[in-house]
Amino acid sequence: MAKKRTHSTGPFRERAILVGVNVRSQGDYWALEDSLAELSELARAAGANPVERVTQSMHKPSPTYVGKGKIEELAHTVKHTEVDTVIFDDELSPNQQKTLEDKLGVKVIDRTALILDVFAQRAWSREGRLQIELAQTEYLLPRLAGQWSHLERLGGGVGTRGPGETQIETDRRLVRRKLSRVKKEIAQVQSQRDQQRMQRTGGNAKIVSLVGYTNAGKSALFNKITSSGVIERNQLFSTLDTTTRKMWLPSGVSATISDTVGFVHKLPPILVAAFRATLEEALEADLLLQVVDVSSPYAAEQAQVVSDQLADMGIGDTPKILVLNKLDLVASSSDEPLALSMLEQIDVSQFTRVVTTSATKGWGMSDLREAIEAEIAEPGVDTSADMIGQNV
Ligand SMILES: Nc1nc2c(ncn2[C@@H]2O[C@H](COP(=O)(O)OP(=O)(O)OP(=O)(O)O)[C@@H](O)[C@H]2O)c(=O)[nH]1
Ligand SMILES: [Mg+2]
Known part of the structure; x- marks a missing residue:
C-alpha cells in the first residue's frame, strides 16, 4: 500500500530517483541528459540526494508519463535502491501523480514542486x-x-x-x-x-532590467555597475527579490537598473504568475540586459529558454542587449575575442547589441554602460552583426 500522500513542497532530504522522458513529437531543443543534469542540481538544492536516473524515449506523451513497462522497471528499482522519492522532470497532472505514487509505493514529486521547494528555501x-x-x-x-x-x-x-x-x-x-x-x-x-x-x-527615467538564466551572473553585474551588495552566489535562484538602483550613464544621464529573479528550463507558469509583482520591473523595462553565462555548456539552450519565457510574459519585443558574461572563464584576457562558435549557437538576431563582460574581473563595464546609453538614446540604431567580435 502506498505511503501517506503528501504534496508538501517543504525541505526534504531523501534518496531520490530522477525520471525524464524525451517525447519526439514535442521536439524539445533541450537534450534529455542536460535537463536531467539540471533536475539533479535542483534536487540537491532542495536537499535531496539523487542516486539514479531513469529515462525513456517515446513518440508521443504517455498518460502515465512513462510507459507501463517502464513503471514496472521503476517500481523494481525503487525497491532495490531503497529510495524515498521519485522525481519527474516535468509537471505531472494530479491524476498522473496519484497513479504513479500508487504504483511505485513512494512519494512522487514533479519538477514544479521541486522548483517551488528551492524558491521557498530562498x-x-x-x-x-x-x-x-x-x-x-x-x-x-x-x-x-x-x-x-x-x-x-x-x-x-x-x-x-x-x-x-x-x-x-x-x-x-x-x-x-x-x-x-x-x-x-x-x-x-x-x-x-x-x-x-x-x-x-x-515617472520618466528609463528603466533597465537585468534578466537571464539562474546563476548567469545578473547580481554580480548589478553589483559591479551600481556598487551595490546584492547577494551573488554559485547556487540556483540566489535572487528572488527585485532590487532597483539609480545608475549614471557616461553622459551624466541617469536611469534605473533592476536585478531580477532568474529563469530556468520548464519554469512553472504558476511561479511566473505569482512572481508578477517581482517581475514588474522587467515587464515595464525600456531595455533588457539579457545575461548569458558563456562558460556554461548549455549557454545557447539557456539563452533560448530566457527568450521564450520573455516572449511568454509578453515582453519579447522589448529591446534587448545580449550580455555574454563570465568571459574570464573562457578567455585569458578581455581582448581575446570570444570564440565565434559560441555566438553561432545563440540566435543573436533578436538582440540590438552584444557586449562581453566579466563581472568578477570588471571587464566590459564601460562598454556595457555605453551600450545602455546608446540604446536608451537611440534604440536599435546599431545592429548585432556590427557588434559581434567587438570586444571589451
Ligand atoms: N568567473 C566568473 N564568475 C562569475 C561572473 N559573474 C558571476 N560569477 C559568479 O557566478 C555565480 C552566480 O552569480 P550571480 O550573480 O549570483 O548569478 P545570478 O544570475 O544573479 O543568479 P540567480 O540570482 O540565482 O538567478 C556567483 O558565484 C558569481 O560570483 C564572472 O564574470 N566570472
Ligand atoms: Mg541573482
Missing part, C-alpha cells in the same frame, strides 16, 4: 514569501483530492467529514480563503512598490 522578504505561498497554494489546490485518498480508502467516517460536506470540500474552502488573503496582501505590496517606483523615477 524566500526571505515578505514579498518573496507571499509570492511563493501563492504559487504553492495554487499548486496544492487541484491536488487536494489526492491528498485525502488515503482516508477515502479507509472508508471515510469519523474525522474525515464535516457536517454536510466532505473533508476535501472543507479543505478546498480553507485553501481558497488563504489564496484570496495572500492575493490581497500581494496587491498591497505591489501598490507600495508602484509608489516607490514613481518616487524613484519621477
Whole structure:
C-alpha cells in the first residue's frame, strides 16, 4: 500500500530517483541528459540526494508519463535502491501523480514542486514569501483530492467529514480563503512598490532590467555597475527579490537598473504568475540586459529558454542587449575575442547589441554602460552583426 500522500513542497532530504522522458513529437531543443543534469542540481538544492536516473524515449506523451513497462522497471528499482522519492522532470497532472505514487509505493514529486521547494528555501522578504505561498497554494489546490485518498480508502467516517460536506470540500474552502488573503496582501505590496517606483523615477527615467538564466551572473553585474551588495552566489535562484538602483550613464544621464529573479528550463507558469509583482520591473523595462553565462555548456539552450519565457510574459519585443558574461572563464584576457562558435549557437538576431563582460574581473563595464546609453538614446540604431567580435 502506498505511503501517506503528501504534496508538501517543504525541505526534504531523501534518496531520490530522477525520471525524464524525451517525447519526439514535442521536439524539445533541450537534450534529455542536460535537463536531467539540471533536475539533479535542483534536487540537491532542495536537499535531496539523487542516486539514479531513469529515462525513456517515446513518440508521443504517455498518460502515465512513462510507459507501463517502464513503471514496472521503476517500481523494481525503487525497491532495490531503497529510495524515498521519485522525481519527474516535468509537471505531472494530479491524476498522473496519484497513479504513479500508487504504483511505485513512494512519494512522487514533479519538477514544479521541486522548483517551488528551492524558491521557498530562498524566500526571505515578505514579498518573496507571499509570492511563493501563492504559487504553492495554487499548486496544492487541484491536488487536494489526492491528498485525502488515503482516508477515502479507509472508508471515510469519523474525522474525515464535516457536517454536510466532505473533508476535501472543507479543505478546498480553507485553501481558497488563504489564496484570496495572500492575493490581497500581494496587491498591497505591489501598490507600495508602484509608489516607490514613481518616487524613484519621477515617472520618466528609463528603466533597465537585468534578466537571464539562474546563476548567469545578473547580481554580480548589478553589483559591479551600481556598487551595490546584492547577494551573488554559485547556487540556483540566489535572487528572488527585485532590487532597483539609480545608475549614471557616461553622459551624466541617469536611469534605473533592476536585478531580477532568474529563469530556468520548464519554469512553472504558476511561479511566473505569482512572481508578477517581482517581475514588474522587467515587464515595464525600456531595455533588457539579457545575461548569458558563456562558460556554461548549455549557454545557447539557456539563452533560448530566457527568450521564450520573455516572449511568454509578453515582453519579447522589448529591446534587448545580449550580455555574454563570465568571459574570464573562457578567455585569458578581455581582448581575446570570444570564440565565434559560441555566438553561432545563440540566435543573436533578436538582440540590438552584444557586449562581453566579466563581472568578477570588471571587464566590459564601460562598454556595457555605453551600450545602455546608446540604446536608451537611440534604440536599435546599431545592429548585432556590427557588434559581434567587438570586444571589451
Ligand atoms: N568567473 C566568473 N564568475 C562569475 C561572473 N559573474 C558571476 N560569477 C559568479 O557566478 C555565480 C552566480 O552569480 P550571480 O550573480 O549570483 O548569478 P545570478 O544570475 O544573479 O543568479 P540567480 O540570482 O540565482 O538567478 C556567483 O558565484 C558569481 O560570483 C564572472 O564574470 N566570472
Ligand atoms: Mg541573482
